[in-house]
Amino acid sequence: MNFHINKDILLNHLIIAQKALSNKTPNPALQGIKLEVYKDHLVMITSNSDIAIRLDIKDASLDVEEEGSILIPGKYFVEIIRKLDSLKVNLSLVADNMLRIEADRSDITLNMMDLDDYPELEFSEKVKSIKINVRTLKSLIRQTAFATSSIENRPILTGVNFKIDGKKLRAIATDSYRLSQKEIKLEESYEAMNIIIPGKSLDELIKVLENNNDMVELHFDHSKILFKYGNLLFQSRLLEGNYPETSKLVPTEFPIVVKFNKEALTTAVERASLLSSRDGNNAIVKLELRQDNIVEISSNSPEIGKILEEVYPVDQLEGTLLKIAFSSKYFLDALKVFNSSEVTVNFTGEIRPFIITGEYDEDMLQLILPVRTE
Amino acid sequence: MNFHINKDILLNHLIIAQKALSNKTPNPALQGIKLEVYKDHLVMITSNSDIAIRLDIKDASLDVEEEGSILIPGKYFVEIIRKLDSLKVNLSLVADNMLRIEADRSDITLNMMDLDDYPELEFSEKVKSIKINVRTLKSLIRQTAFATSSIENRPILTGVNFKIDGKKLRAIATDSYRLSQKEIKLEESYEAMNIIIPGKSLDELIKVLENNNDMVELHFDHSKILFKYGNLLFQSRLLEGNYPETSKLVPTEFPIVVKFNKEALTTAVERASLLSSRDGNNAIVKLELRQDNIVEISSNSPEIGKILEEVYPVDQLEGTLLKIAFSSKYFLDALKVFNSSEVTVNFTGEIRPFIITGEYDEDMLQLILPVRTE
Numbered sequence: 001m002n003f004h005i006n007k008d009i010l011l012n013h014l015i016i017a018q019k020a021l022s023n024k025t026p027n028p029a030l031q032g033i034k035l036e037v038y039k040d041h042l043v044m045i046t047s048n049s050d051i052a053i054r055l056d057i058k059d060a061s062l063d064v065e066e067e068g069s070i071l072i073p074g075k076y077f078v079e080i081i082r083k084l085d086s087l088k089v090n091l092s093l094v095a096d097n098m099l100r101i102e103a104d105r106s107d108i109t110l111n112m113m114d115l116d117d118y119p120e121l122e123f124s125e126k127v128k129s130i131k132i133n134v135r136t137l138k139s140l141i142r143q144t145a146f147a148t149s150s151i152e153n154r155p156i157l158t159g160v161n162f163k164i165d166g167k168k169l170r171a172i173a174t175d176s177y178r179l180s181q182k183e184i185k186l187e188e189s190y191e192a193m194n195i196i197i198p199g200k201s202l203d204e205l206i207k208v209l210e211n212n213n214d215m216v217e218l219h220f221d222h223s224k225i226l227f228k229y230g231n232l233l234f235q236s237r238l239l240e241g242n243y244p245e246t247s248k249l250v251p252t253e254f255p256i257v258v259k260f261n262k263e264a265l266t267t268a269v270e271r272a273s274l275l276s277s278r279d280g281n282n283a284i285v286k287l288e289l290r291q292d293n294i295v296e297i298s299s300n301s302p303e304i305g306k307i308l309e310e311v312y313p314v315d316q317l318e319g320t321l322l323k324i325a326f327s328s329k330y331f332l333d334a335l336k337v338f339n340s341s342e343v344t345v346n347f348t349g350e351i352r353p354f355i356i357t358g359e360y361d362e363d364m365l366q367l368i369l370p371v372r373t374e
Numbered sequence: 375m376n377f378h379i380n381k382d383i384l385l386n387h388l389i390i391a392q393k394a395l396s397n398k399t400p401n402p403a404l405q406g407i408k409l410e411v412y413k414d415h416l417v418m419i420t421s422n423s424d425i426a427i428r429l430d431i432k433d434a435s436l437d438v439e440e441e442g443s444i445l446i447p448g449k450y451f452v453e454i455i456r457k458l459d460s461l462k463v464n465l466s467l468v469a470d471n472m473l474r475i476e477a478d479r480s481d482i483t484l485n486m487m488d489l490d491d492y493p494e495l496e497f498s499e500k501v502k503s504i505k506i507n508v509r510t511l512k513s514l515i516r517q518t519a520f521a522t523s524s525i526e527n528r529p530i531l532t533g534v535n536f537k538i539d540g541k542k543l544r545a546i547a548t549d550s551y552r553l554s555q556k557e558i559k560l561e562e563s564y565e566a567m568n569i570i571i572p573g574k575s576l577d578e579l580i581k582v583l584e585n586n587n588d589m590v591e592l593h594f595d596h597s598k599i600l601f602k603y604g605n606l607l608f609q610s611r612l613l614e615g616n617y618p619e620t621s622k623l624v625p626t627e628f629p630i631v632v633k634f635n636k637e638a639l640t641t642a643v644e645r646a647s648l649l650s651s652r653d654g655n656n657a658i659v660k661l662e663l664r665q666d667n668i669v670e671i672s673s674n675s676p677e678i679g680k681i682l683e684e685v686y687p688v689d690q691l692e693g694t695l696l697k698i699a700f701s702s703k704y705f706l707d708a709l710k711v712f713n714s715s716e717v718t719v720n721f722t723g724e725i726r727p728f729i730i731t732g733e734y735d736e737d738m739l740q741l742i743l744p745v746r747t748e
Contacts (some may be wrong), residue, residue, distance in 0.1 A: 018613075030625055076649070076679070079648050080645065080648055080681075083641070083644055083645045083648060084645070105642075105683060105685065105686075106642075106683050107682045108645075108649070108677065108679065108680070108681040108682070109680050109681075110649075111678060111679050150547075192662055216651075249574075267457070268479075268480075270457055271454065271457045271458070274450065274454055275450070275482070275484075282534065303485065304447070304450055304484065305450070305472065305473075305481075305483045305484035305485050306482070306483050307454075307481070307482040308481045308482070309479060309480050309481075310479035310480075310481075312480065368646070
């Protein structure tokens with residue numbers, strides 16, 4: 001194995017491949033990057049227990065003298081290539097399974113891992129795939145995956161439910177205290193499907209997708225999903241089991257509807273959460289619709305002090321009174337994913353879930369369960 | 375107590391005062407910010423076991439209705455003022471020792487601490503002080519304090535030795551494996567002095583000094599030093615004891631002198647340290663002057679691999695051969711503080727300390743002890 005390539009091209013692909021490298025894998029071989037060198041292209045493969053990445057690298061700078069395959073210790077290789085300041089780099093296999101890296105005045109020899117230890121991975125494209133614009137897919141993930149559970153006691157809730165029905169794709173995430181739901185329209189009609197993708201896999205996926213107008217192809221079977229995007233194949237395992245039926249959780253009638261400037265509401269809740277009696281992620285704030293047409297956001301911590309914020313709703317409150325308390329983190333997380341500058345909070349009652357919607361965030365809803373206070 | 379002030383003016387001073395706040399102080403009163411309100415100015419005081427800060431705040435926006443003094447819980451107050459987006463803020467003392475903070479639509483009440491618990495601090499200016507340009511003082515600190523010891527077993531080495539002799543001020547720091555020394559000329563002649571300032575205090579000091587052409591006044595006695603800079607008084611305790619005599623450590627004759635491009639030398643050592651057999655801060659690299667007029671930087675880790683970097687010195691090596699090994703962290707720390715683009719490494723022998731100097735870094739030297747290998 002022996003080839004030259006532009007150093008930045010190599011590095012940019014390594015940075016993507018690195019997303020599927022794990023340092024604490026039970027199988028040490030998975031700390032390696034599998035590199036296959038062919039006459040006119042390279043194949044770079046990484047994987048951990050959740051995801052696998054395969055990159056096909058073709059570039060005008062690639063000059064292959066000898067084909068071959070190796071398993072490179074991932075962490076060291078990425079650090080070394082990152083630190084090089086040369087334009088080109090030459091990689092060649094030398095005696096005793098060592099990789100020689102030559103770049104300007106640097107001459108590095110790295111011990112390779114045993115290629116035979118690397119598991120056989122299948123990146124299986126299907127005949128029929130679902131095509132989604134990359135920006136649409138990224139915002140679908142950004143607007144839902146944050147609401148997955150980070151606690152493993154109900155593994156199914158650590159995933160995002162993707163449900164296709166004809167030309168509609170609905171993504172749902174919930175940790176049972178809040179729920180996020182977004183629906184997009186597909187260009188074609190597809191067979192019904194219902195899968196659960198680990199939230200962490202989706203977090204990694206959006207890091208490697210760009211902001212252009214290309215399409216991403218989704219290929220899947222019962223156990224895994226493959227995202228195909230340009231020269232990248234990104235595969236994730238799926239979560240097994242049935243996703244809970246969430247439609248009954250979402251109220252359909254909202255006697256109390258209040259429209260806010262998103263920015264004003266956000267800063268008021270942020271400030272109120274500073275003095276909540278519960279720390280950090282569990283800070284609880286109260287919201288009250290007052291007779292004087294003002295919305296009051298408050299919190300109170302007997303030892304520290306109290307805070308009272310007044311927010312003017314966009315429209316008149318029409319005399320409806322309401323007091324409700326909720327987690328400021330959940331509320332702020334939800335507000336953050338809206339593109340609209342005005343959001344509408346739809347209340348059903350003081351101890352009933354409420355939902356947030358936005359005029360320019362079509363077919364998205366964020367639901368939050370209130371908490372009971374004294 | 376009752377006054378209005380521009381919110382950003384208040385915040386900017388709080389950010390400075392915060393540097394002397396400690397969260398883990400044995401005396402809870404020191405978690406507070408002491409605020410004294412006078413007709414035409416405010417005084418803000420913070421302190422911990424090492425440093426104390428006093429700020430005199432005069433500003434056109436300050437409008438005092440009632441004078442008074444309070445002790446404010448530091449962390450909460452700074453967080454709250456930081457989160458306000460109003461232009462002005464009103465602070466007033468209300469019943470039961472509470473501070474009311476009013477800003478736009480925010481109304482916050484904070485429980486105050488007991489002012490009587492706050493220690494009496496003395497910020498004592500002396501008749502005679504030393505004046506140093508603020509930029510000169512900042513670079514003096516930046517170029518020496520990093521070499522202090524972070525280990526407490528020889529407390530004296532955690533400080534920087536300031537020694538004045540007539541019109542010369544010499545600062546020295548060493549952790550016994552490396553030494554940093556810088557000398558500046560003062561505008562006037564002063565009485566001899568020899569003090570040791572904790573390195574951590576100096577690190578905090580340079581964060582609050584600006585980059586203008588103002589002068590900093592240094593007032594000191596046997597136990598503390600006071601830096602006076604504009605409306606800021608910054609006081610630090612001094613370390614007791616005698617600073618070791620370091621002049622004998624610094625070789626005076628250097629049979630081998632090699633000039634390098636600083637950038638090329640830095641990147642070569644950085645890369646070589648990636649494959650050192652010792653981890654992180656203890657990475658050891660080797661430097662060899664070769665017969666072919668090239669300087670070789672290398673490291674070798676049997677399990678991982680090896681790296682060999684070639685660096686061309688600025689001038690001919692004149693056939694001198696030398697092999698020396700050292701901590702890459704110490705070497706890189708030292709290179710970082712040079713303003714010169716070319717640095718000279720002066721060697722005495724393979725197991726003797728070597729020093730680094732730079733043409734445009736007058737009266738500064740960085741000394742490093744080599745390590746023995748195999």
